[in-house]
Amino acid sequence: MLKKTLTALALSSALLAGQAMAADYVIDKQGQHAFVNFKISHLGYSWLWGTFKDFDGTFSFDAAQPEASKVSVTLKTASLDSNHAERDKHLRSEDFLNVAKHPTATFESTSVKSTGEGTADITGNLTLNGVTKPVVIAAKFIGEGDDPWGGYRAGFEGSTTLKLKDFDIKMDLGPASQTVDLIISVEGVRQ
Incomplete structure (x- = not known):
């Protein structure tokens, strides 16, 4: 009985040692x-650029096994800033983001698929x-590595294109403005 237990423990340890463990980042x-x-x-005729100034998120990442990665982000929609106060007021209104009724936007990954050296498609629910x-x-x-303050960091960039009508944004800005591009750049601190 003892021999079977030791064999099972050794096998379990070997299997766990062979699994890559993703690190957690904030x-x-x-x-x-x-x-x-x-x-x-x-x-x-031109591009309107803006940003969201208030959001939080976490991700897990292991370069040896990127498919095990996960991402979770919560964004405060009222933090939208397009560098024009009146336009921002309109973008926060019921015509667009309706921040009074929907003060947050969230993204939760459901899968990560490697698409090449250092690239991946992150699928999730927005x-x-x-x-x-x-x-x-x-x-x-x-990239990833040590920072000057004794921590460890990893950084990524990403992009996606959203159809406004898919998210019940009813304001029609014309045929050239049916989609919005999101451009994301994050650096995480390992926990």
């Missing part, structure tokens, strides 16, 4: 090393304006 928004930006065409839809973020690993 997105470093305090140090201003994380951004959720957006751009949308203005009449097809809840925006009270609507939840699956989206795919094309992500790129930027």
Whole structure:
């Protein structure tokens, strides 16, 4: 009986040792090393750029096994800033993000698929304006390593394009402005 127990423990240890363990990170928004930006065409003539200034998030990552990674982000929609107070007021209204009724947007990953050296598609559920839809973020690993303060960091960038109507945004800005691009850059501190 003892021999069977020791064999089972040895086998379990060997299996666990062979599994890569993803490290957990907190997105470093305090140090201003994380951004959720957006751009949308203005009449097809130029780009309107903006950002969300208040969000929190975590991710887990192991370079040896990127498919085991996970991402979770919560964003305060009222933190939208397009560098124009009146426009921001309109973008926060019922015509667009309806921040009074939907003060947060969330993203929870459901899978990560490696697409090449240092790149992956992160599929997950985005809840925006009270609507939840699956989206795919094309992500790129930027780098990882020790920081000057005794911590360890990892950084990524990603992008996705959203159809406004998919998220019940009814305001029609014309044919050139039916989609918005999200551009994300995050640096996480390992916990």
